[in-house]
Amino acid sequence: MNYFPDEVIEHVFDFVTSHRDRNSISLVCKSWFKIERYSRQNVFIGNCYATSPERLLRRFPCFKSLTLKGKPHFADFNLVPHGWGGFVQPWIEALARSRVGLEELRLKRMVVTDESLELLSRSFVNFKSLVLVSCEGFSTDGLASIAANCRHLQDLDLQENDIDDHRGQWLSCFPETSTTLVTLNFACLEGETNLVALERLVARSPNLRSLKLNRTVPLEALARLMACAPQIVELGVGSYEDEQDSESCLRLQAAIRKCTSLRSLSGFLEAAPHCLSAFQPVCHNLTSLNLSYAAEINGSHLIRLIEHCKKLQRLWILDSIGDKGLEVVASTCKELQELRVFPTDLHGGGNAAVTEDGLVAISAGCPKLHSILYFCQQMTNEALITVAKNCPNFIRFRLCILEPHKPDHVTSQPLDEGFGAIVQACKNLKRLSVSGLLTDQVFLYIGMFATQLEMLSIAFAGDTDKGMLYVLNGCKKMRKLEIRDSPFGDAALLADVNKYETMRSLWMSSCEVTLGGCKRLAQKAPWLNVEIINENDNNRMEEENGYEGRQKVDKLYLYRTVVGTRVDAPPFVWIL
Amino acid sequence: MENVGVCDEFVNLKATELRLGLPGTEDEKQKVSCGKSNKRALPETEKDIESTGKTETASPPKAQIVGWPPVRSYRKNSIQTKKNEAEGQGMYVKVSMDGAPYLRKIDLTMYKQYPELMKSLENMFKFSVGEYFEREGYKGSDFVPTYEDKDGDWMLVGDVPWEMFVSSCKRLRIMKGSEAKGLGCGV
Numbered sequence: 042m043n044y045f046p047d048e049v050i051e052h053v054f055d056f057v058t059s060h061r062d063r064n065s066i067s068l069v070c071k072s073w074f075k076i077e078r079y080s081r082q083n084v085f086i087g088n089c090y091a092t093s094p095e096r097l098l099r100r101f102p103c104f105k106s107l108t109l110k111g112k113p114h115f116a117d118f119n120l121v122p123h124g125w126g127g128f129v130q131p132w133i134e135a136l137a138r139s140r141v142g143l144e145e146l147r148l149k150r151m152v153v154t155d156e157s158l159e160l161l162s163r164s165f166v167n168f169k170s171l172v173l174v175s176c177e178g179f180s181t182d183g184l185a186s187i188a189a190n191c192r193h194l195q196d197l198d199l200q201e202n203d204i205d206d207h208r209g210q211w212l213s214c215f216p217e218t219s220t221t222l223v224t225l226n227f228a229c230l231e232g233e234t235n236l237v238a239l240e241r242l243v244a245r246s247p248n249l250r251s252l253k254l255n256r257t258v259p260l261e262a263l264a265r266l267m268a269c270a271p272q273i274v275e276l277g278v279g280s281y282e283d284e285q286d287s288e289s290c291l292r293l294q295a296a297i298r299k300c301t302s303l304r305s306l307s308g309f310l311e312a313a314p315h316c317l318s319a320f321q322p323v324c325h326n327l328t329s330l331n332l333s334y335a336a337e338i339n340g341s342h343l344i345r346l347i348e349h350c351k352k353l354q355r356l357w358i359l360d361s362i363g364d365k366g367l368e369v370v371a372s373t374c375k376e377l378q379e380l381r382v383f384p385t386d387l388h389g390g391g392n393a394a395v396t397e398d399g400l401v402a403i404s405a406g407c408p409k410l411h412s413i414l415y416f417c418q419q420m421t422n423e424a425l426i427t428v429a430k431n432c433p434n435f436i437r438f439r440l441c442i443l444e445p446h447k448p449d450h451v452t453s454q455p456l457d458e459g460f461g462a463i464v465q466a467c468k469n470l471k472r473l474s475v476s477g478l479l480t481d482q483v484f485l486y487i488g489m490f491a492t493q494l495e496m497l498s499i500a501f502a503g504d505t506d507k508g509m510l511y512v513l514n515g516c517k518k519m520r521k522l523e524i525r526d527s528p529f530g531d532a533a534l535l536a537d538v539n540k541y542e543t544m545r546s547l548w549m550s551s552c553e554v555t556l557g558g559c560k561r562l563a564q565k566a567p568w569l570n571v572e573i574i575n576e577n578d579n580n581r582m583e584e585e586n587g588y589e590g591r592q593k594v595d596k597l598y599l600y601r602t603v604v605g606t607r608v609d610a611p612p613f614v615w616i617l
Numbered sequence: 618m619e620n621v622g623v624c625d626e627f628v629n630l631k632a633t634e635l636r637l638g639l640p641g642t643e644d645e646k647q648k649v650s651c652g653k654s655n656k657r658a659l660p661e662t663e664k665d666i667e668s669t670g671k672t673e674t675a676s677p678p679k680a681q682i683v684g685w686p687p688v689r690s691y692r693k694n695s696i697q698t699k700k701n702e703a704e705g706q707g708m709y710v711k712v713s714m715d716g717a718p719y720l721r722k723i724d725l726t727m728y729k730q731y732p733e734l735m736k737s738l739e740n741m742f743k744f745s746v747g748e749y750f751e752r753e754g755y756k757g758s759d760f761v762p763t764y765e766d767k768d769g770d771w772m773l774v775g776d777v778p779w780e781m782f783v784s785s786c787k788r789l790r791i792m793k794g795s796e797a798k799g800l801g802c803g804v
Contacts, residue, residue: 118689232769233768334696385696387688387696443686498687
């Protein structure tokens with residue numbers, strides 16, 4: 042390959058977009074490393090503490106898009122205390138000082154401030170795309186800066202963030218000359234928006250493809266917005282609480298009929314049960330449907346809509362759809378690839394809305410299914426074995442039985458065999474979440490068969506250290522392992538310290554690891570940051586010297602890093 | 618086979634095993650309520666839990682395990698608020714009183730009208746609220762009951778019809794002293 046001039050090689054590299062493939066390319070030889078680093082456009086950093094802005098800039102001076110992830114996954118469930126970290130400010134400051142022509146920033150589980158957003162909006166002339174997922178720390182004032190200063194903004198995509206809504210005029214901050222919007226998603230904002238400003242913005246954005254409104258945008262506004270934007274491809278409905286035959290409703294129906302490009306429907310954050318019928322004309326084209334926030338819409342209305350959605354590829358729904366509803370999905374949605382069924386009752390009481398029967402029906406009816414997230418109250422080994430036989434193509438399989446330690450409800454056996462069947466059949470399984478009553482046996486199966494597994498979530502499972510060892514020894518491609526409330530301790534943690542260099546991170550909370558064990562690990566592996574999160578007893582850890590070694594650690598989070606101990610850790614985080 | 622019987626056996630077997638892990642859901646709750654100390658519950662404590670006669674198939678756990686089920690807080694809050702409103706499972710709102718060391722919570726659905734609510738607040742915080750006048754607000758006391766509505770504004774309790782108040786009240790605050798004067802406490 043040294044016969045080709047660099048420009049030719051670079052041109053070939055242009056066709057390689059996946060960051061993993063690019064990483065592999067850069068390891069071939071020094072020459073390729075150099076060409077690759079100057080031509081890398083999109084940089085992905087899965088753990089913001091694994092490296093630093095300075096190292097990023099040194100290696101990739103010409104990138105345009107940056108993806109950063111901060112807090113560990115279990116932060117989504119309140120297991121990581123406020124203030125832990127994941128601040129984007131130092132990154133934006135460093136990028137602003139450099140000459141990087143940043144165009145896109147995608148952040149997940151990071152702390153973003155209004156100051157950061159203002160700096161971002163002023164520092165990059167060609168900034169086009171901001172995507173924030175599960176972030177916090179900012180307000181609508183920050184959004185106002187982005188709106189006002191980013192002349193070429195195309196995407197403002199806010200997904201499930203915790204935003205302080207000042208109910209101000211941030212939407213009015215888009216200048217009249219701004220006509221470049223492609224994506225506008227503010228569904229997670231709680232406050233009122235300026236509807237007039239919103240309508241004018243939508244009307245002057247001919248490229249707008251994705252519009253997701255928040256719960257305060259009423260029906261009549263939705264009708265007018267859709268009339269201005271018949272080219273819309275993705276729509277997130279805010280509030281839909283009008284009477285069935287109101288004028289707004291009729292106008293909406295007329296507008297919807299013109300939206301021939303509509304492929305994705307979501308939202309319905311405040312929705313009257315009858316509202317779905319207005320969307321029936323577009324059902325036959327829908328590929329994505331997210332009704333997982335529409336708690337007021339009961340099963341029968343959902344079913345009546347889904348019966349027409351023959352091209353559906355992605356469905357996110359509440360368990361109020363019931364097993365019967367899932368059977369309708371199974372017989373209608375033959376193109377279905379991803380299904381998520383969320384719980385309406387978070388505490389496992391009440392009627393069992395979906396059971397193992399619904400899961401089996403889906404697996405039998407949808408041959409293209411490869412991703413599933415399923416919350417339910419009961420499961421059996423037999424059902425899981427059937428699912429495995431029906432669907433050997435799973436890439437992501439996440440099953441959450443609401444009650445911890447719940448066995449097979451028919452045989453009262455642990456669910457080891459069921460999950461064992463899943464990992465054995467699904468040779469491409471990359472992500473797995475297990476639940477219910479599980480012994481070390483299930484981990485033996487996972488270690489043996491789940492050769493492609495990259496992410497594993499374990500809760501209330503296993504008996505001894507052997508369980509965790511099976512996984513660490515067997516799953517060669519493991520990247521993220523997160524464990525809570527399981528009896529794994531120091532022996533498992535310390536068995537193969539080098540394993541953690543091949544992984545992004547390990548989370549263990551309410552397990553059996555001790556402070557002594559963690560300290561030994563930190564000593565053996567200086568390339569790891571070993572963090573102990575201890576919210577309650579800040580000083581207890583250090584005081585009791587005699588018992589220190591045997592003190593159980595509440596939360597352990599360790600990750601590989603090339604930049605050593607981070608300097609922004611709060612007092613309740615102890616980095617060993 | 619009776620589930621209860623099997624579970625009893627199962628639980629007892631586990632109890633004799635020499636392990637530090639805890640056997641059942643009830644124990645999980647106990648663990649959480651033990652003030653998150655780093656030391657696990659001793660075996661004697663486990664036996665106490667079992668002797669209360671609860672098995673895994675008993676009524677569903679009422680206490681909540683931290684971070685379980687694994688649903689994003691954003692989604693949890695969204696569903697929970699709607700459920701409370703829909704099923705009338707009580708509308709708990711925080712009540713703060715200027716000068717009090719900690720807040721309280723009350724269930725607004727327990728009251729049918731303002732006087733009941735006022736009496737309850739007066740009892741809870743040991744104060745008296747004076748008399749309500751449509752124009753001047755509360756007269757005859759240093760204390761003024763206010764509430765935060767859905768728009769984030771602080772309103773005087775008593776101005777709107779009771780049902781409207783219950784559906785829009787997010788939290789209560791009993792203002793005291795000079796700050797209260799601004800809200801029409803004509804003294």
